Amino acid sequence: MSEIALEPTLAAEPRSRRGIRALDLAIVTALLLALWQLVGRATGGIAITPPLGTLAYLADLVQTSLFWDHLGATLLAFAIAFAISAVGGLALGLLLGLRRFAGDVAEPILAGFYTVPKVTLYPVVLLVCGLGLSAKVAFGVMHGLVPVTLFTLGAIRTLPPVLVRTARAMRLDGWQTMSRVMVPACLPDIVNGLRISFSLSLLGVLIGEMFSSQRGLGFLLVSGLAQHNVPLTTSVVFVVVVGAVLANTLMLRLGRGTSGRE
Amino acid sequence: MTGGVGDIAVMEEPHASLRGVVRRYGGAQPVHALGPVDLDLRRGEFFSVVGPSGCGKSTLLDVLSGLGRPTGGTVSFEGAELGGEVPDGVGVVFQEDASFPWLTVRDNVAFGLRRTGLDGRETARRVEHAIGFMGLGQFAAHYPAQLSGGMRQRVCIARTLVMQPRLILLDEPFGALDQQTRLLMGDELLRLWRETGATVLLITHALDEAAMLSDRVGVMSARPGRFIDLLETGWPRERDSRVVSDPAFGALTSRLWSSLRTESLKTMGRAA
Ligand SMILES: Nc1ncnc2c1ncn2[C@@H]1O[C@H](COP(=O)(O)OP(=O)(O)OP(=O)(O)O)[C@@H](O)[C@H]1O
Numbered sequence: 176m177s178e179i180a181l182e183p184t185l186a187a188e189p190r191s192r193r194g195i196r197a198l199d200l201a202i203v204t205a206l207l208l209a210l211w212q213l214v215g216r217a218t219g220g221i222a223i224t225p226p227l228g229t230l231a232y233l234a235d236l237v238q239t240s241l242f243w244d245h246l247g248a249t250l251l252a253f254a255i256a257f258a259i260s261a262v263g264g265l266a267l268g269l270l271l272g273l274r275r276f277a278g279d280v281a282e283p284i285l286a287g288f289y290t291v292p293k294v295t296l297y298p299v300v301l302l303v304c305g306l307g308l309s310a311k312v313a314f315g316v317m318h319g320l321v322p323v324t325l326f327t328l329g330a331i332r333t334l335p336p337v338l339v340r341t342a343r344a345m346r347l348d349g350w351q352t353m354s355r356v357m358v359p360a361c362l363p364d365i366v367n368g369l370r371i372s373f374s375l376s377l378l379g380v381l382i383g384e385m386f387s388s389q390r391g392l393g394f395l396l397v398s399g400l401a402q403h404n405v406p407l408t409t410s411v412v413f414v415v416v417v418g419a420v421l422a423n424t425l426m427l428r429l430g431r432g433t434s435g436r437e
Numbered sequence: 438m439t440g441g442v443g444d445i446a447v448m449e450e451p452h453a454s455l456r457g458v459v460r461r462y463g464g465a466q467p468v469h470a471l472g473p474v475d476l477d478l479r480r481g482e483f484f485s486v487v488g489p490s491g492c493g494k495s496t497l498l499d500v501l502s503g504l505g506r507p508t509g510g511t512v513s514f515e516g517a518e519l520g521g522e523v524p525d526g527v528g529v530v531f532q533e534d535a536s537f538p539w540l541t542v543r544d545n546v547a548f549g550l551r552r553t554g555l556d557g558r559e560t561a562r563r564v565e566h567a568i569g570f571m572g573l574g575q576f577a578a579h580y581p582a583q584l585s586g587g588m589r590q591r592v593c594i595a596r597t598l599v600m601q602p603r604l605i606l607l608d609e610p611f612g613a614l615d616q617q618t619r620l621l622m623g624d625e626l627l628r629l630w631r632e633t634g635a636t637v638l639l640i641t642h643a644l645d646e647a648a649m650l651s652d653r654v655g656v657m658s659a660r661p662g663r664f665i666d667l668l669e670t671g672w673p674r675e676r677d678s679r680v681v682s683d684p685a686f687g688a689l690t691s692r693l694w695s696s697l698r699t700e701s702l703k704t705m706g707r708a709a
C-alpha cells in the first residue's frame with residue numbers, strides 16, 4: 176500500500192521543523208533586542224532604558240519584597256479573572272451552542288460588547304465593585320470572558336452533527352456526549368479562545384491596576400511613570416512581556432498536544 | 438452470536454422489523470421522506486437497500502437504528518419496540534466520516550468499549566483484532582487526518598465492529614471510493630458478516646455492490662421512499678467479489694436497474 180511510504184517522512188519532519196523554529200525564535204529575539212537598544216538610545220533614555228541597563232535594574236528590583244508583593248497581587252487578580260473567564264466562558268459557550276436560539280440571540284450581543292472599548296465602562300465597574308481586588312478581577316473578566324464564549328459557541332455550531340449522532344449510536348448519555356465527544360472535538364478552538372482570553376484578562380487586570388489600585392504591576396508601572404523612573408517602568412514592561420510570551424507559548428503547545436490533528 | 442438455536446418460534450421471528458413506518462420532516466417546507474414501509478430483516482442475513490438519491494435511505498437507517506423516531510408506524514429489534522434510543526446490539530456506520538479526529542485509530546476503535554466496563558486485557562485484544570481485521574494494523578497510532586477517506590471509513594467500521602453488534606447498519610460506507618477498492622471492501626464486508634454472524638443492512642447506490650453482496654436486495658422508489666421490489670440473490674454464504682463473473686450476477690443487476698430506472702428518472706425530473 177502506498178500509504179506506508181509516507182511514514183518515514185512523517186516521523187522525520189518534526190525534528191527539522193523544530194530546528195527551524197528555534198532559529199526563527201533566536202532571530203526574532205535578536206531583532207527585538209536590537210530595536211529596543213536603538214529606541215532606548217534614540218530617545219536618550221527618557222522613554223525606555225536599553226536592555227542591559229534594564230536587566231541590571233531588574234536584578235536589584237527582584238531582591239526587594241516590594242516587587243514580589245506587587246507581582247503577587249497581579250498574579251492573584253489575574254488567576255481569579257482568568258479562572259472565571261475560562262470556566263464561565265466555556266460553560267456559557269457550551270450552553271449557547273447547544274441552545275441554538277439562545278445562541279443566535281446572544282452572539283451579536285456578545286460580539287458587540289467585545290468591540291466596545293471597555294475602558295468606557297470602567298467608572299461603572301468602580302461604582303459597583305469599589306477599589307481593589309474585585310474591581311481588577313471584574314475588569315479582567317470583562318476582557319477575558321467573551322473570547323472563550325464566542326470561540327466555544329462557534330466550535331459547537333460547526334461541529335459535524337455526525338459526531339453527536341455517533342455518540343448517540345454508542346449509547347452515551349448527555350453528559351458523556353458533552354465531555355467525551357463535544358468538548359474534545361471543539362478543544363482546538365476552545366484552547367485558541369483561552370489563549371486570547373489569557374492575554375486579554377491580563378490586560379484587563381493591568382489596566383485595572385493602573386486606574387485604581389495601590390498594588391500590582393499596573394500600579395508599579397503608573398507610579399514609575401509618575402516618578403519619571405524610566406528603569407522601573409521598563410523593567411515592569413519587560414517582566415509582563417516575558418511572562419505573557421512564555422505563557423502564550425505554553426498554551427500554544429498545549430493546544431497542539433490536545434488536538435492531535437497535525 | 439446467534440441466539441435461540443433450535444427454537445423454531447424464535448428462528449422465525451424477524452431480527453428487526455418495520456411496520457407501516459412513515460417519516461416526515463417538519464419545518465418551513467415539510468418533507469415526506471419515507472414510507473409507509475414494511476420490512477422484516479431475517480436473523481443473520483445480508484440485506485441491501487438501493488434507491489435513487491434523496492429517496493429516504495438514510496432516513497430509513499435513522500429510524501431502524503432508533504436514532505430517530507418514525508412519524509408513524511413501529512420499529513422493533515429482537516422483539517422489543519424501539520423508543521427513541523439505539524438499543525444494545527445495534528451498530529451504525531454513517532454515510533459521513535465520523536471518525537474522531539482527536540483520537541488515534543486505536544483509541545477511536547476502543548472508544549465504545551472503554552465505557553462497557555470490560556477488563557483492560559479483553560478490551561485490548563478485541564481492539565487489536567478489529568484493527569487487524571480492517572487492515573489498519575500499520576496505522577493504529579495514526580490520527581484520522583493522516584489517513585485517506587476510505588481508511589477513515591474503515592476506522593468507523595472497526596469502531597462499530599468491536600462492540601460485537603448483532604445488527605450492523607451501514608450507510609453507503611464506500612460511497613467515496615473508487616470501483617476497485619469498493620469491490621475489495623465488499624469482500625471484507627462479506628468476511629466480517631460471515632465471521633460475526635450478524636445481520637447486516639447495507640445502504641448503497643451501487644447496484645453491482647448490492648447484487649454481489651446480498652442475500653436480499655430491497656429497491657426503493659423515489660421520495661417518499663417505499664419498497665417497490667424485493668429480490669433474493671440466492672448466493673451461497675461462502676461468496677466473494679468473483680460472483681461478478683457469474684451469469685446470474687448480470688441478470689440480477691439488470692433486474693435491479695430496470696426497477697430503478699423509472700424511479701431515478703422521476704428524481705431527475707423532480708430536480709430539473
Ligand atoms: N433533518 C432533515 N430535515 C428536513 N429534511 C430532511 C432531513 N434529512 C433529510 N431530509 C430530506 O429527506 C429526504 C430523504 O433524505 P435522505 O437523506 O434519507 O435520503 P438518501 O436516500 O439517504 O439520499 P442520498 O442518496 O443522497 O444519501 C431528502 O429530500 C432530504 O432533503
Ligand SMILES: [Mg+2]
Nearest residue numbers: 494495496532
Ligand atoms: Mg443518504
